[in-house]
Amino acid sequence: TFSFAIRLIWVEQFNGVEQFKFNNQFMINTNDGYFYAEGARDILSGIHQENDRSPLDEAGSQLTALIAKLLPFSFETIIFYMPAFFASLIVIPIILIGRNIEKLEVGFIAALVGSIAWSYYNRTMIGYYDTDMLNIVFPTLLLWSLVLAEQTREDKYLLFTALDILAYRWWYYQSYSLEFAFFGLILVYAVYQYIKKQDIAYSLQLTIIMLLAMSQLDMIFRVALVFGYFVLFRHIRVPKYLYLMLSMAFVLFFISGGFDPIWVQLKGYIFKDAILVTGDDLKLNFFSVMQTVREAGQIPFETFANRISGHTSTFVLSIIGYIWLASKYRVMFLGLPMIGLGFLAYSGGLRFTVYAVPVLALGIAFLIVELSSFFKNNNAKYGLMAILTIAVLIPNIKHVIDYKVPTVLTKDEVLVLDKLKNIASREDYLVGWWDYGFPIRYYADVKTLCDGGKHEGSANFPTSFALSNPQLEAAKMIRLDVEYTEAAFIMDSNNSDRNRTNIANMTLDYGFKDTNDFLAALKTNIKLPNKTRDVYMYLPNRMMDIYPTVTLFSNLDLMTGMQGKQPFFYRTGYFKDNPQTLDLGNEVKLDKQTGQLQIGKNKVPIKNFAKTFYDKSGVLQKQIQTLNPSADLSVVFMSNYNQFLVVDDKVYNSLYFQLFVLENYDKNLFEPTILTPLSKVYKLKI
DSSP states (O other), X not given: OHHHHHHHHHHHHHTTOGGGEETTEEOOSOTTHHHHHHHHHHHHHOOOOTTSOOOTTOHHHHHHHHHHHHSSSOHHHHHHHHHHHHHGGGHHHHHHHHHHTTOHHHHXXXXXXXXXXXXXXXXXXXXXXXXXXXXXXXXXXXXXXXXXXXXHOOHHHHHHHHHHHHHHHHHOGGGHHHHHHHHHHHHHHHHHHHHTTOOOHHHHHHHHHHHHHHSSSOHHXXXXXXXXXXXXXXXXXXXXXXXXXXXXXXXXXXXXXXXHHHHHHHHHHTSOOSEXXXXXXXXXXXXXXXXXXXXXXXXXXXXXXXXXXXXXXXXXXXXXXXXXHHHHSGGGGGGHHHHHHHHTHHHHOGGGGGGGHHHHHHHHHHHHHHHHTTOOSHHHHHHHHHHXXXXXXXXXXXXXXXXXXXXSSOHHHHHHHHHHHTTSOTTSEEEOOGGGHHHHHHHHOOBOSOBTTBOOHHHHHHHHHHHXXXXXXXXXXXXXXXXXXXXXXXXXXXXXXXXXXXXXXXXXXXXXXXXXXHHHHTTSOOOOOOOOSOEEEEEEGGGGGGHHHHHHTTSBOTTTOOBOOOOOEEEESOOEEOSSXXXXXTTEEEETTTTXXXXXXXEEEEEEEEEEEEOTTSOEEEEEEESOTTOOEEEEEEGGGTEEEEEEHHHHTSHHIIIIISOOOOTTTEEEEEEOSSEEEEEEOO
16 A cells, blocks of 8 residues: 555646646557557557567566456546556565565565655556556565575475566566576575485476476477476475486477576676677678667666665665675575676676665665664564654655656657557558657557667668658658568568568668668669558657667677767857857857857858748748858747757758758658647658
8 A cells, every 4th residue: 555655746746737637538658558458458459560569478468468458447548547456466485585584574574665655656657557567566576586585495485486486577577687596596505405405396396397488489388397397395305316307408498498587687788889780791880779778887886776676875785784684594695696686787788786675775774673672671662663654755755756767759740640650550660769669550550670679780771771861861761761661571581681681681681782872762763662651750859868879789880890070069048148158058059149059169161141030820931041052050939938959951951850950851751641840740742
């Protein structure tokens, strides 16, 4: 109740904000949530077309669809409140762990702290509809099961451990690394028992059943193996037979590709190369998206500590408490995998901090209880417990109050996509940056070229190229990428063309051996593939914030991996109109007398000065003055947005700038479909 109630603070804060609601229902506040929402929607409707990437087989979609069938609430209400309910289940295994060590107060205090700790709240708040709602619940249940297994050596915990691993993997495929870490600890303990000549039978049984549950076989085979071996365990206690079964389990584990997922995780989050080389014939070099994802980057220590415990001092005390707890109850060293994965955040990205939350919550709770126990008087003891617990909770609750996360899109932005749904076919494409891919698919019900699950460098390159290049080259690239994407769907899996990137296939099909030559040829009259469907461009105002990042993916030589000169793009909403100059901040000033820009100590001429504004009819008007045709920088005042842009010719002539900022579209290439100040949609005519 406490965990759920704290999450309702967000609802209270934004209840009157209509832009956060669509059809009078709150929208979710995480992009990835729309991925599972799309799958659940399609499961419920029974409508699904081939190659639309709808996640019908994802656990999140299936669970949501089941709940939507059983409960009398709207679909939007269910996905909005699901995270708050399921994430709050974390209190159950935490309290059970405290109860198991006969310290129920420890479990209770840890449940209060762990359920709302900074990073856990961030990834399970109301509206954060994603797998995170159960991603920590399952491993904490696994920790509880392993603690009970090693303490009681009862057969039922063998089965419970295996079933938790099976359920965790069904819910979240990336659970593998943490499962393997738990397995490693159990295996090390078994070796220790062997060296000390202790009874090793139960630990061997536990390692065997964990290996079977973690193997890469289909779920039905893993379930059958787990139950089959569990029955055998009830009759086989002789170590020599268990060694044989362990050997067989190891062989099955490796043959099924058991180590592969760990290597994939390491490559993605530890070895984060900026440029990734494809394995196709041309060995093209693409920019890695991991270099731009904030949750995969290094974080300051204070942020790291705050996200785990709410405050740096609490974090240090939590570690002390955990060491004390584990030294007194050795079985609690089983919490090390979760702490280790959480600490990986310090260099591997802030998303991992959440794993350390429940274990270190037990640490601070144990410290509070043990310190309070020095008082023999119950009133004094429980009074101190309450004071210290509240002191730990306050910074976390304050963070909840201050953490005012908006919805992914606003109502007006969603209205654009909803309107397009009635214009475009489900087989048509809406091309936008990958950040908006899942919401686009959910609200507009069309296809996309890239999204939160398909954003590797080779997928992002064509979209980045289209957004940051002139309209002619951009239009051709869009048509080519859509048609090559569709063609790949129907190719035989052994076809070498299917195994190449779209850009590599385009280069080779047009008779080039150098992709730079192919890209240059887009300026010429090359023959395009036959049009099989309509394609639209999605150009939101919010992309202004990330436009320089968008350009990174195509601003490089694919043959060598060398980055090009970064285009000049400066945007500000803070400016001061002085008598002689217009101060745009950050040492950027516009001299009104000479018409020159002063950037730092350098003075440069202005090519164009433009002003845009919407008239009473909502139509964009623009006033453009050419001051120095040979200059490279232009200044644009978007009056309705109260912002200035200073850009070079590369940016000024790009598709995004011309179509969104100025609405200067080539009538032979594009036609406007929906034009609003927040989002603009154009239809491709070629």
